[in-house]
Amino acid sequence: xxxxxxxxxxxxxxxxxxxxxxxxxxxxxxxxxxxxxxxxxxxxxxxxxxxxxxxxxxxxxxxxxxxxxxxxxxxxxxxxxxxxxxxxxxxxxxxxxxxxxxxxxxxxxxxxxxxxxxxxxxxxxxxxxxxxxxxxxxxxxxxxxxxxxxxxxxxxxxxxxxxxxxxxxxxxxxxxxxxxxxxxxxxxxxxxxxxxxxxxxxxxxxxxxxxx
Numbered sequence: 001x002x003x004x005x006x007x008x009x010x011x012x013x014x015x016x017x018x019x020x021x022x023x024x025x026x027x028x029x030x031x032x033x034x035x036x037x038x039x040x041x042x043x044x045x046x047x048x049x050x051x052x053x054x055x056x057x058x059x060x061x062x063x064x065x066x067x068x069x070x071x072x073x074x075x076x077x078x079x080x081x082x083x084x085x086x087x088x089x090x091x092x093x094x095x096x097x098x099x100x101x102x103x104x105x106x107x108x109x110x111x112x113x114x115x116x117x118x119x120x121x122x123x124x125x126x127x128x129x130x131x132x133x134x135x136x137x138x139x140x141x142x143x144x145x146x147x148x149x150x151x152x153x154x155x156x157x158x159x160x161x162x163x164x165x166x167x168x169x170x171x172x173x174x175x176x177x178x179x180x181x182x183x184x185x186x187x188x189x190x191x192x193x194x195x196x197x198x199x200x201x202x203x204x205x206x207x208x209x210x211x212x
Contacts, residue, residue, distance in 0.1 A: 069101045074125040078153055081108040081123050089119050093144035096177035143178040150202040159205050160187035160198040
């Protein structure tokens, strides 16, 4: 009888020990942090931030692309640009001048010549700085502009913009040249990826031609 009690007590002791270990293992498993959930949350946040960065960058590109340059009233006037050219080439005459933009930068392009050379000079329309100055040792031009007789570029733009073909459009550039005995402006417009050029007599202001 006594032996049976000892065996029974020992069996209960073993069962109690096993139950305690199982409980501790279960508790340990429950208390472990959920690293998978935190990892997924971090990845989701990072992906969202990267997506927002791409969108912001895309918007910035769109805004920069849509920026237009006002060619009607440049910081450096045509007269000032002519003076800069003539200081660089005192003996040269000017055959043509363009006001244009490259990547949003407004500049004048001069073509000039003297008795032996031709000159191509780019002048920044904001700073008066000479950006490019090329010289060719051959000359085949003999017509030059007389700036004392021509109308102001702003006046030529006003006359061109009054034409029905370019109503509502802003000019993107202009050129002034002496050609075939005439001095003329060409005012340039863009419409739906096509160009509209309006030629104006630089002395009288008469419309000479409208080209698409």
